[in-house]
Amino acid sequence: QALNALEKAILLDPSDPDLLNAKAYTLYLAGRSGEARSIAEDALQKNPGDPAALDTLGAILLSEGDPRQALSYLKRAESSLPRDPEVLAHLGDAYRLLGQDTLAQDKYQRSLSLDPSLARAWKGYSAVLLSLGRYPEAAAAISEAYRFYPGDPDLIGWEKKADEILLEWYLKDESGKAGLS
Numbered sequence: 204q205a206l207n208a209l210e211k212a213i214l215l216d217p218s219d220p221d222l223l224n225a226k227a228y229t230l231y232l233a234g235r236s237g238e239a240r241s242i243a244e245d246a247l248q249k250n251p252g253d254p255a256a257l258d259t260l261g262a263i264l265l266s267e268g269d270p271r272q273a274l275s276y277l278k279r280a281e282s283s284l285p286r287d288p289e290v291l292a293h294l295g296d297a298y299r300l301l302g303q304d305t306l307a308q309d310k311y312q313r314s315l316s317l318d319p320s321l322a323r324a325w326k327g328y329s330a331v332l333l334s335l336g337r338y339p340e341a342a343a344a345i346s347e348a349y350r351f352y353p354g355d356p357d358l359i360g361w362e363k364k365a366d367e368i369l370l371e372w373y374l375k376d377e378s379g380k381a382g383l384s
Contacts, residue, residue, distance in 0.1 A: 205229050220250035228259045236266045254283035258290045265293060270300035288318035295327045299334075307331045322351030329361055338365045338372075 209226045216222065223246035230239035243260040250256060257280035264273035274297040280290045295310035311328035314321055325348035332341035342365045348358055 206233075218249060220246040220253060220256065223249065224253065224256045224259050227256075227263070231259065231263050231266060234266075236263050239263050240267070252279070252283075254280045254287075254290070258284070258287070258293060261297070262293050265296050265300070270297040273297050274301070286317055288314040288321050288324065291317070292321055292324040292327060295324065295331070299327055299331055304331050304334050308335065320351075322348065325350075326352060326355070326358065329358065333361055333365060338368045341365050342369065 206226065206229055209222060209229060213219070213222050213226065223242055227239045227243035227246060230236075230242065240260070240263045243256060243263055247253065247256045247260060257276045261273040261276035261280060264270070264276065274294070277290065277294045277297055280287075281294060284290050291310045291314035295307045295314060298304070298307035298310060307327065308331045311324050311331060314324040315328065318324070325344060329341055329344040329348050332338075332344055342362070345358055345362045345365065348355070349362075352358055
């Protein structure tokens with residue numbers, strides 16, 4: 204329905220870059236990144252430097268597996284929208300995919316401080332905390348992410364990993380205490 208409404212609006216004003224960007228983002232959310240990318244690039248050509256279009260194209264590039272190129276667009280979006288939780292979460296995703304966990308953690312934390320209900324940020328933050336070996340915090344973040352993604356297979360696997368490590372730590376601690384008695 205959203206696409207139909209956008210199509211009708213674009214017919215009335217085909218040169219409106221905001222409408223084009225909205226259509227690109229909607230297509231991206233629908234998993235149609237090829238179509239979305241072409242439209243996002245068109246929107247950006249019509250309004251170079253538009254932070255919303257930069258974020259949209261960055262998100263699309265992330266979904267296509269190109270975090271390095273996405274990062275260049277997302278950094279430009281952040282310079283104009285430094286307090287936008289979506290932009291920050293997308294930046295966190297890019298840094299995480301590039302293995303820059305500390306930078307990713309910072310972006311996710313900033314995103315969640317601005318919008319504690321942003322599901323994407325909770326999921327990414329969970330992955331980063333696991334990668335950093337911060338299992339108690341990861342377990343808490345995974346619980347938050349579950350609220351938005353119940354039954355998500357990634358989260359189920361991550362929770363299992365965190366639980367196993369936390370149990371191992373607990374058992375080591377308990378066996379160490381028993382040896383001191």
